[in-house]
Amino acid sequence: MNEFDCGLDIRAATSIKYAQAVPLAYSIDREQCIGCGLCEKICLAGAINYHDRPKRTELEVGAVILAVGNELFDPGVQEVFAYGKSPNVITSMEFERILSASGPYMGHLMRPYDREEPKKIAWLQCVGSRDTHECSNAYCSGVCCMYAIKEAVIAREHAHGDLEPTIFYMDIRTYGKDFEEYYNRARNEHGVRFIRSRVHTVNPVEDGNLEITYIDDNGELKSEIFDLVVLSVGFQVGKESIKLAGRLGIELNKYNFARTDSFAPVATTREGVFVCGAIQCPKDIPQSVMEASAAAAASSVLLSESRWTQTQIQEMPPETNVIGEPPRIGVFICQCGINIAGVVNVPEVREYAKTLPYVTYAEDNMYTCSQDTQVKMAEVIREQGINRVVVAACTPKTHEPLFQETLMNAGLNKYLFEMANIRNQDSWVHSKDPSAATEKAKDLVRMAVTKAALLEPLPDTELGMEPVTMVVGGGVAGMVCVKNLADQGYEVHLVERSEELGGQARLLNKTWRGEDIHAYVKDLEDEIEKNPMVHVHRSTELTNVEGFVGNFSSTLKNGDKEITLKHGVAVVATGGHEYRPSEYLYGEDSRVLTHLELDAKFIQDDPSLKDVQSAVFIQCVGSREPDRPYCSRVCCTHTMESALELKRRNPDVDVYVLYRDIRTYGEREDLFREAREKGVIFFRYGLQSKPKVSKGTDTLEIEIQDHILKRPVILRADLLVLATAIIPSEAGQLATFFKVPVNDDGFFIEAHAKLRPVDFATDGIFLCGIAHYPKSIDESIAQALAAASRASGLIATGKVFASGTVARINPMYCSGCGVCVSICPYSAPSIMEEGRFAGKAEINSVLCKGCGLCVASCRSGAIDLKGFEQSQIMAMIDEV
Amino acid sequence: MEMKKPFEPKILAFLCNWCAYAGADLAGVSRLQYPPTLRSIRVMCSGRVDPVYITDGLKSGFDSVFVSG
Numbered sequence: 019m020n021e022f023d024c025g026l027d028i029r030a031a032t033s034i035k036y037a038q039a040v041p042l043a044y045s046i047d048r049e050q051c052i053g054c055g056l057c058e059k060i061c062l063a064g065a066i067n068y069h070d071r072p073k074r075t076e077l078e079v080g081a082v083i084l085a086v087g088n089e090l091f092d093p094g095v096q097e098v099f100a101y102g103k104s105p106n107v108i109t110s111m112e113f114e115r116i117l118s119a120s121g122p123y124m125g126h127l128m129r130p131y132d133r134e135e136p137k138k139i140a141w142l143q144c145v146g147s148r149d150t151h152e153c154s155n156a157y158c159s160g161v162c163c164m165y166a167i168k169e170a171v172i173a174r175e176h177a178h179g180d181l182e183p184t185i186f187y188m189d190i191r192t193y194g195k196d197f198e199e200y201y202n203r204a205r206n207e208h209g210v211r212f213i214r215s216r217v218h219t220v221n222p223v224e225d226g227n228l229e230i231t232y233i234d235d236n237g238e239l240k241s242e243i244f245d246l247v248v249l250s251v252g253f254q255v256g257k258e259s260i261k262l263a264g265r266l267g268i269e270l271n272k273y274n275f276a277r278t279d280s281f282a283p284v285a286t287t288r289e290g291v292f293v294c295g296a297i298q299c300p301k302d303i304p305q306s307v308m309e310a311s312a313a314a315a316a317s318s319v320l321l322s323e324s325r326w327t328q329t330q331i332q333e334m335p336p337e338t339n340v341i342g343e344p345p346r347i348g349v350f351i352c353q354c355g356i357n358i359a360g361v362v363n364v365p366e367v368r369e370y371a372k373t374l375p376y377v378t379y380a381e382d383n384m385y386t387c388s389q390d391t392q393v394k395m396a397e398v399i400r401e402q403g404i405n406r407v408v409v410a411a412c413t414p415k416t417h418e419p420l421f422q423e424t425l426m427n428a429g430l431n432k433y434l435f436e437m438a439n440i441r442n443q444d445s446w447v448h449s450k451d452p453s454a455a456t457e458k459a460k461d462l463v464r465m466a467v468t469k470a471a472l473l474e475p476l477p478d479t480e481l482g483m484e485p486v487t488m489v490v491g492g493g494v495a496g497m498v499c500v501k502n503l504a505d506q507g508y509e510v511h512l513v514e515r516s517e518e519l520g521g522q523a524r525l526l527n528k529t530w531r532g533e534d535i536h537a538y539v540k541d542l543e544d545e546i547e548k549n550p551m552v553h554v555h556r557s558t559e560l561t562n563v564e565g566f567v568g569n570f571s572s573t574l575k576n577g578d579k580e581i582t583l584k585h586g587v588a589v590v591a592t593g594g595h596e597y598r599p600s601e602y603l604y605g606e607d608s609r610v611l612t613h614l615e616l617d618a619k620f621i622q623d624d625p626s627l628k629d630v631q632s633a634v635f636i637q638c639v640g641s642r643e644p645d646r647p648y649c650s651r652v653c654c655t656h657t658m659e660s661a662l663e664l665k666r667r668n669p670d671v672d673v674y675v676l677y678r679d680i681r682t683y684g685e686r687e688d689l690f691r692e693a694r695e696k697g698v699i700f701f702r703y704g705l706q707s708k709p710k711v712s713k714g715t716d717t718l719e720i721e722i723q724d725h726i727l728k729r730p731v732i733l734r735a736d737l738l739v740l741a742t743a744i745i746p747s748e749a750g751q752l753a754t755f756f757k758v759p760v761n762d763d764g765f766f767i768e769a770h771a772k773l774r775p776v777d778f779a780t781d782g783i784f785l786c787g788i789a790h791y792p793k794s795i796d797e798s799i800a801q802a803l804a805a806a807s808r809a810s811g812l813i814a815t816g817k818v819f820a821s822g823t824v825a826r827i828n829p830m831y832c833s834g835c836g837v838c839v840s841i842c843p844y845s846a847p848s849i850m851e852e853g854r855f856a857g858k859a860e861i862n863s864v865l866c867k868g869c870g871l872c873v874a875s876c877r878s879g880a881i882d883l884k885g886f887e888q889s890q891i892m893a894m895i896d897e898v
Numbered sequence: 899m900e901m902k903k904p905f906e907p908k909i910l911a912f913l914c915n916w917c918a919y920a921g922a923d924l925a926g927v928s929r930l931q932y933p934p935t936l937r938s939i940r941v942m943c944s945g946r947v948d949p950v951y952i953t954d955g956l957k958s959g960f961d962s963v964f965v966s967g
Contacts, residue, residue, distance in 0.1 A: 119927065415915070415920055439923070439938075439940075442922065442923040443938060444934075446929055447932055449929070451934055457934070458934050462937070465939070869942050869943030870942050870943050874945055874946055874948045874949075886941060891939060892951070896954070896958055898955075898958065
């Protein structure tokens with residue numbers, strides 16, 4: 019059985035777990051091995067060791083980071099879902115494997131029962147989550163709504179639209195960045211049907227189909243047949259993780275997640291032991307990646323004294339001078355298992371490559387990217403005297419750096435390398451036409467060889483790094499980032515526009531776990547103030563930024579005073595604020611408050627709160643509307659906190675919450691349940707039937723269409739709280755200064771939504787806090803630590819490298835017209851003011867990103883782009 | 899009589915490294931199928947594409963040139 023494919027197919031007793039496994043090596047499944055000894059006899063490398071046993075290694079470490087993740091809930095324990103009874107009831111993870119090109123059905127959408135393409139698929143949400151029954155988990159798993167929607171959309175793409183996906187849900191919780199927009203597109207453009215109903219039973223019927231009986235929004239009992247049922251299973255902590263936590267001596271909470279504090283979200287109860295990812299609570303990829311960096315930052319504080327003490331520096335051989343040598347090209351053709359060799363005739367391409375000009379060596383490999391091939395490639399380069407390398411394999415987007423490193427290990431300049439993309443852009447897309455794919459592979463190899471013959475060694479420029487960070491924004495995110503960097507021993511400047519530090523956190527009452535925010539902010543501010551590595555600039559505006567990673571020069575303005583700050587990296591933590599609405603009598607009636615205004619009353623212990631007999635909360639005010647489509651993420655939880663606080667102060671107060679979907683994700687679900695238990699009453703409304711607020715005789719009157727009674731209900735209240743949207747601070751010139759993008763909603767756009775959540779695409783600039791997206795204080799702190807980690811990673815190395823693929827100007831041809839200066843998005847070209855070539859343009863290779871815009875626009879043909887030279891591209895065109 | 903093959907244009911594509919080339923890679927990951935008569939050249943930006951490349955592509959026998967970025 020192949021456990022990586024969730025048991026949907028089988029594998030041999032000797033296998034590689036999955037295509038991307040590290041190390042990419044075979045292992046023997048002891049339970050399946052019959053001990054015939056055949057593999058030992060035929061293994062040429064003599065790599066079989068039947069007596070291999072787990073080894074015990076002792077390491078001396080200063081900190082431990084626990085990133086053990088979670089297990090999935092096993093739906094087999096709940097008989098009602100027919101999981102295990104019908105092969106066509108599968109978990110969401112099994113469905114992921116079915117959709118995967120490397121999965122059991124090679125990416126063809128089929129159901130396990132008869133390998134037929136399903137026409138109707140149902141997803142059942144909250145399987146094993148938000149369920150207080152035994153064997154289930156009361157918390158929300160936080161990620162299932164989004165993955166179910168993604169699976170539905172992708173499944174429909176696989177079926178070329180010939181599929182009816184249906185998602186049965188309780189609340190759709192698309193609270194992440196850009197998630198709500200994705201949900202809207204799934205519903206409106208991709209034909210995904212959403213039914214709000216908790217399905218209690220799945221009945222297998224004939225032909226492997228499944229009958230789902232549910233109660234719809236109108237209270238009617240309905241029944242529908244589906245071809246395939248996907249159970250959106252949640253997370254839970256694995257038994258091994260619980261044991262490990264016991265051995266490490268860290269405390270777990272009631273759900274067995276690692277116990278952490280909102281103000282130290284990656285620190286466990288034991289000093290020096292940190293956590294990140296889903297072991298701390300259920301979370302998605304971006305949040306896990308942020309926490310991973312955060313844990314690195316938190317542990318770096320403990321380890322700062324021993325930094326660079328155990329570093330092993332990779333020795334690079336001296337670079338061979340190849341200038342003047344005739345090209346000697348080595349071609350390595352990858353089979354990529356069967357990914358390429360299954361379509362393209364690889365031996366034919368290899369033999370063809372040998373006939374091309376300057377090719378002195380050609381070979382094909384099972385996996386050219388594997389570690390053993392890299393070692394061999396370096397040997398071949400040295401032995402054969404190869405001075406240019408072509409790899410025909412996958413894509414340079416992912417694998418160019420790996421092969422370039424191999425070149426450097428063999429003493430070749432890394433720019434003497436070219437790739438031919440014969441997988442992503444050939445075998446995978448022409449799988450039905452092997453002979454044409456083989457011809458195309460030959461063409462692509464010939465083009466690459468032609469270019470390779472013309473390649474020249476290029477230098478990467480090494481530059482110094484100003485070991486100083488500038489953090490813009492003195493809210494909690496900015497302060498946490500500053501504190502961490504200073505604790506790591508780096509100099510930091512904090513720039514805050516207002517007189518006070520603390521930002522929005524000063525206005526909040528408590529965290530969702532009930533911790534005191536004010537005391538925390540006060541302590542944080544004191545610690546920053548007294549740290550000699552920190553320079554706080556209050557009432558200061560950033561008026562200009564020049565330079566690039568490692569060498570920024572920023573102008574800070576405080577009143578009439580201006581100073582210039584030199585820094586190597588910068589962190590944007592400009593935060594956001596609460597939206598002030600113009601509806602629901604806000605601003606017209608003093609009984610209508612926003613969340614922060616109610617929090618202010620809680621903080622001041624306002625006596626008027628005692629007179630409140632009836633309070634109404636309206637959710638999604640200014641969020642999830644056509645003008646502002648995103649979900650503000652924190653307001654549902656905030657409402658639960660405030661509703662419970664009102665109940666604590668006066669248990670007799672009537673509290674009503676008017677909502678669209680309750681999004682108390684993760685363990686915040688406990689607050690939602692507690693609110694219901696304490697008697698808070700929930701009414702759902704739709705965007706088409708928003709509540710109407712009017713002034714009654716003594717009270718406010720809120721009219722809402724009740725979806726159960728099917729008639730309007732009037733609630734009388736003496737307190738109306740609006741859960742208003744969170745909007746980002748105006749990015750203004752900051753985006754221009756740092757050349758970083760802002761989305762339609764005004765939030766900064768990170769380099770990669772999942773994998774680089776705190777980086778900008780511009781090197782040396784990082785992002786954290788609400789400027790990225792609305793988030794709670796613990797999430798802001800984790801992201802701030804992550805930004806500190808990323809920033810310190812650059813500063814610690816003390817240098818930056820600029821790529822060698824940059825534009826160069828031949829001043830002999832330059833007419834000094836200045837087109838390149840005006841056209842360059844990165845301000846790299848400038849007109850020389852003195853010297854022999856005064857009046858001609860020159861390019862600062864550090865600023866140049868190598869786009870080639872100036873090259874194509876130069877009227878004099880004076881500019882060329884190294885690595886993509888005119889002659890190289892023209893030669894490729896002529897060779898096709 | 900010999901059956902004539904339907905006309906399949908030979909296309910030369912200049913793909914921007916950051917978007918279109920990544921998109922072509924993604925088409926592969928998604929196993930989208932398209933005619934095998936396209937040949938692509940990776941450039942760091944579609945702004946790099948000199949008009950000469952287009953005329954040169956057409957001169958060397960391509961039926962069309964596709965610049966994407």
